[in-house]
Amino acid sequence: MEDFIQHLINGVSLGSIYALIALGYTMVYGILQLINFAHSEVYMLGAFAAYYTAIGLGRALGADLEPGIVFFGIVLIVAMAACGVAGLTIERFAYRPLRQAPKLNTLITAIGVSLFLQYTGQVIFGADPKSFPTVLEDRSLVSSGGIDLRLFDVTILLTGVAFMSGLHYLIHRTKTGKAMRAVSTNRQVASLMGINTDKIISMTFLIGSSLAGVGSVLVGMKYPQIDPLMGLFFGLKAFVAAVLGGIGNLAGAVLGGIIMGLSEEMVVAYLSSTYRDALAFGLLIVILVFRPAGLLGKWQTEKV
């Protein structure tokens, strides 16, 4: 039983990271009906931005720098900014020229961008994994009867919840959010109502990508190894999480992320770790075959 609760904690903490990244997929899909394959590479870039910032700060400040909440905050902001810029750039130069093109072309372009970043990353950062520096000291907060509540898990959960509530506020309570919802409902009509759709789409990429930046720092903290291909599988799983919850649906992405994290933790704990990657896709196939719109999504019939 203690084991189970421990796995539950780990699963939820992993799940909230998936959720943060799944949000980026789901936002872009909601607004452009595009699977942004490059999102996982944006997340990878975030991790490297965080890595180099932490190393650079460590070198500049030396012993004055202590791992702690301030350090964590700085790294987080840098990673978010880097991801935001990366997302904007990708949207501007790869996706915007294809706005009118068939969806398939944009999808292939997205795969192209993703591969380009992966391999350019390998050339620039080197293909070997790097160990992420300590930006926050992990310690046990509550420990009783075999259950260990650690600072990392609490930080991850709190950060995740904070950013998700922020996003919720932004989407449902601000003018920009309203515009985003309008564009995702019908881009043409939205632009007739005086919304600058290109600007809103850029905004979506900026926000979605910076959430990936948050995710990347949290992953770097908890699983302190980063490499240029780290986004590949993590991104795919986050995407599966988005589909699981119903792609285009923000609450669905969070729910999907948590389910994903929990089930992965449980499979590794009680079955075998070799099936970890197959699990994601197994889940995906089951959900798409039986409930193609996802858990919270609405299925729309295609109109002529």
Added chain:
Amino acid sequence: MTDAAPSPQTRFRRSFLAPTATFAVLLALGGILDRTANGYTQLIFLFMFVNMILALSLNLVNGFTGQFSLGHAGFMAVGAYVSGYLSVLTMGVGARLMFLPQPFEFLNFPIFAVAGGLAAAAAGYLVGLPSLRLRGDYLAIVTLGFGEIIRVVLLNTKAVGGARGMPGVPAPGELVVGDYVFSPFFMNYLWAAFWLTTTFFVLWRLVRSTHGRGFQSVREDEIAAEAMGVNTTKMKVQAFVISSFFAGLAGAVFASATKYLNPSTFQFTKSVDAIIMVVLGGMGSLTGSVIAAIIVTMLPEFVLRPLQEYTGVDLRMVIYSLLLIIFMISRPQGIFGKAEVTDLFKRLTKARGKDGRTSA
């Protein structure tokens, strides 16, 4: 292609003469390679054939039927492993089973390759049936998922070596004519060329048949096709199964060419390779796929490898992916679009006009 009933001569030319001539030309090239080229170059040529078959097969789904499959490597893996495993059982070192005795031993491989193809087709049916109800992006993701699942299953199957892979896949059985024994390379080449010719002409004829028109109607407008009485799901599943069969053949040729199989060969990137070839050549152009496969195989070996030796970094995939993006933005229809190379000949020989297909 609008002429109603082709004359017997035309029919003979289409169904017999053209494939035989192609095969003969390929064999002649193989003979030259066998005598002059080193083992490395020979292997590159075999890979080129594998890529051609793979690209052609994927083009049926992605190009002609308009469905986006991202898991083609999975079907290739099924074909490779089935054919490779059967070869190891019957012809490998210390094999205890015997399939066909010596004078006919050379026929082992094509039979195993067909078995591999059929297994891949069966896998394609299992994958296609539930997933082809989905459209566009969803289908892309499900096929990607299945491709990965096939790989994970192979990774966990002890009989085929799991993560360590399966070494010692033998070359196709020997062919002895009189005193002359053909070299293992030539046998590999022979069957690779044979399957390439088969794939190309079967697909060539298929996409021009009633069924092929059905596939293309699904691509052009699924709803309209359905309204005209085309069973779109059935069409999609058929295209998928046929495509998987040929991907399995590509896998079989690959297995006997490399002599070693590992699940990591058949990762997502392999599927992407196939897509790059199809997109580059033009979705809906078979000759385009062949030419793109030549480019994609030869470019890294003869242009990018020297470049890599010069600069010291592997820029192959960087250039590939950049090419893909630039192509998608500037020439989304690929090199040939839906046209075939033969259309160019026609345009040169015939006076302008009439042939509606080239202008499409």
